[in-house]
Amino acid sequence: MSSYENYDRSAHAYDQTRVPAGLEIVTGCLSQSPVPLAQQSLLDAGCGTANYSHALIDIVRRITAVDANATMLARARSKFSAQQQNRVEFHQSVIERLPFNSQQFDGIMINQVLHHLDEDPQSGYPTTCAVLAECARVLKPDGVIVINICSHEQLAQGFWYGELIPDQVSRMQQRHVPLAVLERLLERSGFAYGGRIVPLDALMQGEEYFNARGPLDAVWRSGDSIWSTVPARQMQKIKQRLTELDQTGELDRFVQRCDLARAGVGQMTFVHARRK
Numbered sequence: 504m505s506s507y508e509n510y511d512r513s514a515h516a517y518d519q520t521r522v523p524a525g526l527e528i529v530t531g532c533l534s535q536s537p538v539p540l541a542q543q544s545l546l547d548a549g550c551g552t553a554n555y556s557h558a559l560i561d562i563v564r565r566i567t568a569v570d571a572n573a574t575m576l577a578r579a580r581s582k583f584s585a586q587q588q589n590r591v592e593f594h595q596s597v598i599e600r601l602p603f604n605s606q607q608f609d610g611i612m613i614n615q616v617l618h619h620l621d622e623d624p625q626s627g628y629p630t631t632c633a634v635l636a637e638c639a640r641v642l643k644p645d646g647v648i649v650i651n652i653c654s655h656e657q658l659a660q661g662f663w664y665g666e667l668i669p670d671q672v673s674r675m676q677q678r679h680v681p682l683a684v685l686e687r688l689l690e691r692s693g694f695a696y697g698g699r700i701v702p703l704d705a706l707m708q709g710e711e712y713f714n715a716r717g718p719l720d721a722v723w724r725s726g727d728s729i730w731s732t733v734p735a736r737q738m739q740k741i742k743q744r745l746t747e748l749d750q751t752g753e754l755d756r757f758v759q760r761c762d763l764a765r766a767g768v769g770q771m772t773f774v775h776a777r778r779k
């Protein structure tokens with residue numbers, strides 16, 4: 504279960520803005536496995552509504568999609584055609600305890616999930632360690648894991664609306680395991696760290712990201728769980744500020760100014776590693 508977002512509430516709106524951003528990086532990393540992509544059995548750990556799995560189902564042999572949230576899984580299931588259903592299976596489970604045999608998968612992807620874990624950074628990220636240990640257990644030797652995660656810099660500079668919610672951005676940074684730490688944890692969990700890839704132009708919400716009036720709309724806000732951490736009173740003030748900017752004709756310029764740094768840092772990083 505996400506430790507802060509209510510996905511039962513936001514599941515219906517999630518797909519209206521979220522896209523499988525950086526998909527070509529995921530396939531590029533998975534292609535480094537000794538098993539050709541088309542023959543791979545892939546685990547989507549924390550699949551959500553299966554945006555990534557749905558985009559990959561006709562490219563790999565088989566996908567096993569796992570998520571803790573039943574409502575997200577129900578939406579995930581509904582996306583696949585009858586033909587595709589034969590090659591995809593869904594499990595409701597936390598990813599720190601995977602209900603699978605050892606050495607079952609050729610590849611694993613974890614897209615934007617680790618910051619939802621109930622984590623204790625002071626004690627060395629035990630939940631992330633448990634997830635990585637489980638991934639190491641179920642992955643075949645030389646299989647590839649791809650982890651899609653935001654760096655602290657990307658959280659601070661990769662989203663124009665961070666300017667509106669600076670306290671939430673810094674709390675979100677605390678939720679994200681620093682990439683240097685993640686790399687060490689991967690090595691300690693039985694992986695050979697492969698590298699980081701940043702698709703500078705990939706947008707988590709696709710073109711909807713540029714919607715300057717987006718934060719006024721609850722459906723749009725469901726596309727980034729950071730908004731679920733903004734209290735109602737603060738949200739009122741944000742709406743008022745955006746409405747005033749809109750009325751004075753300054754809103755689009757405001758968004759452009761707040762979005763300037765993104766071109767240099769991107770919104771997400773793909774960390775990849777190989778099972779030793």
Ligand SMILES: C[S@@+](CC[C@H](N)C(=O)[O-])C[C@H]1O[C@@H](n2cnc3c(N)ncnc32)[C@H](O)[C@@H]1O
Nearest residue numbers: 504505549550551570571572575597598614619
């Ligand atoms: C931001 S969504 C990402 C969904 C999908 N991977 C994507 O990129 O579109 C985070 C997902 O992680 C799931 N999740 C959070 N903690 C989890 C856990 N411990 N085990 C399994 N799933 C978890 C949530 O239910 C949610 O569907």
